[in-house]
Amino acid sequence: RSFSNNKIQVELDESSGVAMMKFKSPPVNSLSLEFLTEFSISLEKLENNRACRGVIITSAVPKIFSSGLDITEMSGKSVEHYTEFWRAVQEMWLRLYGSSMVTVAAVSGSSPAGGCLIALSCDYRIMAENPKFSIGLNEAQLGIVAPFWFKDTFVNVVGHRIAERSLQLGSLHPAPEAHKLGLVDELVPEEKLMEKAAAVMAQWLALPDHARQLTKTMMRKAVLDRLVAHREEDIKNFVTFVSKESIQKSLRKYMEMLKKRK
Amino acid sequence: RSFSNNKIQVELDESSGVAMMKFKSPPVNSLSLEFLTEFSISLEKLENNRACRGVIITSAVPKIFSSGLDITEMSGKSVEHYTEFWRAVQEMWLRLYGSSMVTVAAVSGSSPAGGCLIALSCDYRIMAENPKFSIGLNEAQLGIVAPFWFKDTFVNVVGHRIAERSLQLGSLHPAPEAHKLGLVDELVPEEKLMEKAAAVMAQWLALPDHARQLTKTMMRKAVLDRLVAHREEDIKNFVTFVSKESIQKSLRKYMEMLKKRK
């Protein structure tokens, strides 16, 4: 069964209880407001569908998992737009990190910033074994700061020290390094990625749902609650920060650089 | 000097200040109410004995350290019984994790669930180098959830990520994997286990007691205090959970499976 969407293709195999979610928003699966909204709605639909127990998240665009937050949404827009955009980023993360389904990221390409956050928020991360693909919370490279809940999610995966260093340097880790740091759980040859994701999913689905879900909640609740408790403050921080002329300037510079690269 | 007990043999060598505690409750050293009570009383006696500075905890039953909480205590009993049982589990952990003595686990066999908790609560874990022996908090496999203080103890040893994955999957890690994950500190051939435990104990006892004890308290107090503050609530949660017909059913199923295995 397949939902028809614009930016994300979702197919649910009711026999296995596993949904496949494929990002298909070329050129780089940017997390625009539209993409994020569609992502959250798709997650909600699956969450409410008792036939669905797990989701594999991957990309239909070659070489890229997701390039992260769409910078055009953060540049030259109104306060209202920034507010709406940031709420959508939060919403996506709250749904994904707090999902009661088993979530497996099949990281089929590079995955900077918000793309990395999506992978970090899943239960398990498999990455294509290609040293040209990199992953990391590289916000600092752009002159911006990863929000505290990106950081909390990162620390929960790699620990405080690796997170501190990687976030300060805005590191993009090539796949083998990401694996060594624990940022991804496993590397497999590109052609085996989906097969491996299905096998991992089957392993996780072998557990009784209820006990697994309660365990997941126990592990993640503190970090989820922290954003819920500070959500409006976090939006305000983002809007104030992104509205600064210095930040706008560095984002424009970054976008020009991206254009030239093409 | 040896205490005469039913389920745990305790011998204190006053010259070295080291007590040897051997679980001897065949077939699998289940943590029954009686076992737990005897364990807590033995720990208390040693704690109050100024001649005792350290305890080595091991098993006299071949191939098994402890199989964890005795499921018969959780099945078909009264609310009062569940309450008393859970309080005894808490009491054991509070005494062991908070012990001012040096505690070394000589994990001589498999150690699932509550057995793993005992090992995790010691200062140091040595395990017999036998890939047939496994250790882990596998509660989720039985459809139940490890309590938050099992989780806190586990996270303090292996970190958040490894704990999250292992708890969700209810993993039982073979000794070599447990060592790789940091769940045990050292593997030694079975015949060297007690010799090694004694050597490690001597190393820890070389430190002045007072400074070591204050340091241990500093490291563990936050997690101990958390249970102390929520003890009655935790009992209530356990009793409610275990009284559910769905849980009773899955425990009965598990016990039948165990019987068939024999």
Place this chain on the structure above:
Amino acid sequence: RSFSNNKIQVELDESSGVAMMKFKSPPVNSLSLEFLTEFSISLEKLENNRACRGVIITSAVPKIFSSGLDITEMSGKSVEHYTEFWRAVQEMWLRLYGSSMVTVAAVSGSSPAGGCLIALSCDYRIMAENPKFSIGLNEAQLGIVAPFWFKDTFVNVVGHRIAERSLQLGSLHPAPEAHKLGLVDELVPEEKLMEKAAAVMAQWLALPDHARQLTKTMMRKAVLDRLVAHREEDIKNFVTFVSKESIQKSLRKYMEMLKKRK
């Protein structure tokens, strides 16, 4: 440009924005009240100098980075003196751990106790690849206890389990072991130490200051705030502890042992 100081040589290269801080208080760069005061003042000067973006901290004394807190400041002195001394220790750490500059420790020799704390408080630690050099928070060996903020800093670097074991044993880890545990980030041959420190600094300074500083604050604020909130209590604890006759006795014994070694 070089500040003239007694115990620490500071040279700022305004073209690169990097200051070099060299401990030069033989025989072992003990952290005396005078040393600590000079250290804090030097850090404050650099912090307020907009030409300075990073500091490399190393030692001009062969084989030793810093031997840690000067025990003569803790022995046979008045309550007022202990109070002043401890406030200076706190002040140094608050400035260093909370520095907005990039801080790189070039650990050119052994670095026990307070010397280890200085290294742990930097953003990056490079150590001379000499197994005769060791590093660690070995307070427990002296019968004293590392304060909670030494512990917090340590846990942030190596995680809870390694910190718990290392602090209880008062371990001094030879350089290769320190590297394996994550206590230092990198080992290099002694003659390459400063070259490597400069290269690492250049890598960190490639990032825009503002985003890097906000990220650093996000990672360290909780631990810094904890001392700020409990500063007077922490002083009181130290003064009470160090004033005990049993502690004075064990410090005197330790100093005599040090004298005999010479």
